[in-house]
Amino acid sequence: MGASFAQxxxxxxxxxxxxxxxxxxxxxYVITDKMxxxxxxxxxxxxxxxxxxxxxxxxxxxxxxxxxxxxxxTPEFRYYLGDKxxxxxxxxxxxxxxxxxxxxxxxxxxxxxxxxxxFIKSIGGGLGVGYQWLLGDRIAIDLNAGLGYMxxxxxxxxxxxxxxxxxxxxxxxxxxxVDLLGDPEVEVTASSAKATFKKASFMPRFGFSVGYAF
Numbered sequence: 001m002g003a004s005f006a007q008x009x010x011x012x013x014x015x016x017x018x019x020x021x022x023x024x025x026x027x028x029y030v031i032t033d034k035m036x037x038x039x040x041x042x043x044x045x046x047x048x049x050x051x052x053x054x055x056x057x058x059x060x061x062x063x064x065x066x067x068x069x070x071x072x073x074t075p076e077f078r079y080y081l082g083d084k085x086x087x088x089x090x091x092x093x094x095x096x097x098x099x100x101x102x103x104x105x106x107x108x109x110x111x112x113x114x115x116x117x118x119f120i121k122s123i124g125g126g127l128g129v130g131y132q133w134l135l136g137d138r139i140a141i142d143l144n145a146g147l148g149y150m151x152x153x154x155x156x157x158x159x160x161x162x163x164x165x166x167x168x169x170x171x172x173x174x175x176x177x178v179d180l181l182g183d184p185e186v187e188v189t190a191s192s193a194k195a196t197f198k199k200a201s202f203m204p205r206f207g208f209s210v211g212y213a214f
C-alpha cells in the first residue's frame with residue numbers, strides 16, 4: 001500500500017480545460033478508504049465554440065463566428081478499486097452533468113446588421129474511470145475519462161433592427177448543423193428567426209487534474 005490521505009478533502013483543477021478557456025474545479029470528500037463524493041463545477045469564458053471548425057464550414061457561414069460562455073455542474077460518486085491506499089488508485093465513477101451555455105454574435109449580410117445567438121443546454125449522466133495518485137501527503141494527481149449520454153436542447157436565433165432584414169436567408173447558415181443534429185423546428189416572424197434542435201448524444205469526458213488535500 002502507498003501513503004494514504006490523512007485528510008478528508010481534496011480540491012483539484014483540471015489543467016487541460018484551461019486551454020479551452022474553461023476553468024474546471026472539483027471538490028472531493030473522502031467518505032471511507034474506498035468511497036468518496038465529488039462535485040465539479042466549470043465556467044467557460046466568452047470564446048468561439050470549441051471544435052465547430054471540425055465541420056469544415058464555408059467561410060461565409062455566420063454560425064462559426066458565434067461566441068459562447070456558460071457553466072456546468074458535475075456531481076459524481078467514486079468507488080476505489082484495488083488496495084493502493086485511501087482514495088487512491090483505480091476508481092469507477094458514475095456521474096450526473098448539467099450544462100448551460102449562451103451563444104451570441106453580430107455580423108453584416110448584404111449591408112444589414114444582424115445579431116445571432118441562442119443557447120445550448122444539456123442534462124444527462126454517464127460512467128467514468130480514472131486513477132488518482134497521492135504525492136507526499138498533500139498533492140493529488142487525478143487522470144480520468146468517461147462516456148455520458150446527454151439530452152441537448154439547442155436554440156439559434158437571428159434578429160435585426162433593420163426593416164429590410166431577410167430572415168429565411170439567415171437560417172440557411174444552419175445547414176451544417178442540420179446535417180449534424182437533424183431537422184430543426186423553425187419559426188420566422190417579421191422581426192426574427194429561430195431554429196431549435198432537440199438531440200440526445202453520447203459525450204466523451206477527459207480530465208487531468210492537480211489538487212491539494214487538507
